[in-house]
Each structure stands twice: as C-alpha cells, then as structure tokens.
Amino acid sequence: MSFPSKIEGILFATAKPLSYRKLAETLEVSEEVVKEAVEALKAARNREDSGIHLLDQNGGVQLVTNPLHNDLLGQFVKVDLGRELTRPSLETLTIIAYRGPLTKPEIELIRGVNCSLILRNLLMRDLIIEKMDKEKLQPVYAVSHTFLRHLGLTSVRDLPEYESFSENDDIARLLAGPTGDV
Numbered sequence: 001m002s003f004p005s006k007i008e009g010i011l012f013a014t015a016k017p018l019s020y021r022k023l024a025e026t027l028e029v030s031e032e033v034v035k036e037a038v039e040a041l042k043a044a045r046n047r048e049d050s051g052i053h054l055l056d057q058n059g060g061v062q063l064v065t066n067p068l069h070n071d072l073l074g075q076f077v078k079v080d081l082g083r084e085l086t087r088p089s090l091e092t093l094t095i096i097a098y099r100g101p102l103t104k105p106e107i108e109l110i111r112g113v114n115c116s117l118i119l120r121n122l123l124m125r126d127l128i129i130e131k132m133d134k135e136k137l138q139p140v141y142a143v144s145h146t147f148l149r150h151l152g153l154t155s156v157r158d159l160p161e162y163e164s165f166s167e168n169d170d171i172a173r174l175l176a177g178p179t180g181d182v
Contacts, residue, residue, distance in 0.1 A: 003027065003037040004044070008063070017060035017145050046154060055154050058101075058129065058142050067152030092118045096128055097147070097156055098165040101140035103133070106175055 007023055020038070024031045038054065038061055046053045048068060055064045085093065088111075095110050096102060107115050119141060122128045126146040133140040143156060156162060 003029065003033060004040045007034065007037050007061075008041055008045075011054075011061060011063040015063070017055075017057075017062040019060050023061070053154055055145055055148060057145060057148060057155060058131075060145065062145050064145070064149050064154075067149075067154065070152045086118075088113075088115075089118050089121060093122060093127060093143070093147070096122075096141050097143045097159060098162065099171060100128075100156075101131075101133065101142040103136055103138050103140050105138075107141065109174060110171060 006027060010023065010026065011018065020031045020034045023034045027034070038056060041054045042056065044050075045063075048066075051066050051069065053064050053066050055062045091111060092107060092115055095107055099106075099110070102110075104115060104119060107119070119128070119130075122141075123130060126144050127150075128141050128147065129144045130139045130141055132138070148154065148156070151159075153159065159165075
C-alpha cells in the first residue's frame with residue numbers, strides 16, 4: 001500500500017485537517033515523505049473531473065469536495081453561519097486572508113481599531129484559526145479550512161488579485177513601523 005493511499009484513507013476517516021507532523025508520526029515516516037505523498041495526492045485529486053480535492057493550508061491537509069460542485073452540494077447541505085458578516089468582520093477577514101498569519105496588534109494597526117470582538121466572532125464561526133507564533137511570542141490568525149471551503153478555494157493564493165494585495169508595499173511599511181522591522 002502506498003503512502004499517498006494511506007494518507008488519503010486517514011484524511012477520509014478523520015474528515016478534519018491534520019498536520020504534516022501528525023501524519024508523519026502516525027505513519028512513522030518523515031514529514032518530507034508525507035509532503036511528497038501529499039503532492040502526489042494533489043496531482044491525482046485536484047482535477048476538474050475529481051469529486052474530491054486535497055486542501056493544503058497552514059501546515060494542515062484535509063480532503064474536501066471539488067469546489068466546482070459547491071452549487072450542487074448546497075442543495076443537499078445547508079451550512080448555517082447565522083447572520084451575515086458585518087462590514088468590519090469582512091474587512092478583518094479580508095486582511096487575514098491576504099496578509100495572514102497576523103497578530104492581533106498587526107490587524108489592529110492595519111484597520112486602525114480594536115478587533116477583539118471581531119476576531120472572537122470569526123473564530124466562533126470557524127472562518128479563522130488562532131495558533132501561537134514562537135517567533136512573535138503571541139497568537140497569530142490565519143484563515144481556516146472552513147473559510148476556503150466556503151469560498152470554493154483550495155488555497156488563499158486562489159483569491160482574486162492575491163499577489164498584488166499580499167505583497168502591498170504600503171501595508172508592509174505600516175507593519176514595519178518606525179524601525180523598519182516587519
């Protein structure tokens with residue numbers, strides 16, 4: 001049995017994102033072997049004629065349905081996210097999607113206002129994830145697998161004009177502050 005098929009089976013059975021590290025520990029192989037197997041799975045699954053795709057985001061991988069089938073699947077599965085997102089929530093989510101992972105102070109620097117409640121609500125809706133950044137010594141926020149699935153994407157790089165917004169010089173200077181350190 002090949003490593004890609006083992007990983008595919010594990011991802012199918014768990015139905016949630018798993019880290020490369022967790023998969024490597026489970027299969028008793030290196031993370032590099034897992035990464036190679038994930039790439040093979042992506043090549044096999046992330047095609048227009050496949051109903052299943054492999055989502056690879058923020059160091060985690062998960063099996064998801066083909067984004068092309070979202071309309072069809074919407075007829076069978078109703079995802080209730082409650083009321084619509086507010087404009088400030090959408091702004092914060094957009095900043096995180098295009099510039100993340102970011103700390104709360106970085107998000108607030110870009111938006112110019114406190115974002116505590118917005119971040120909490122986005123976390124509760126599972127649109128973003130929070131994880132500790134060992135270099136910054138504080139939590140950072142990134143979009144979740146749920147966010148990508150909801151938009152029918154397999155990566156944040158699939159967002160419209162991702163490169164131009166993610167590499168925006170004005171935002172980079174703002175985040176660098178007076179010392180020039182980002």
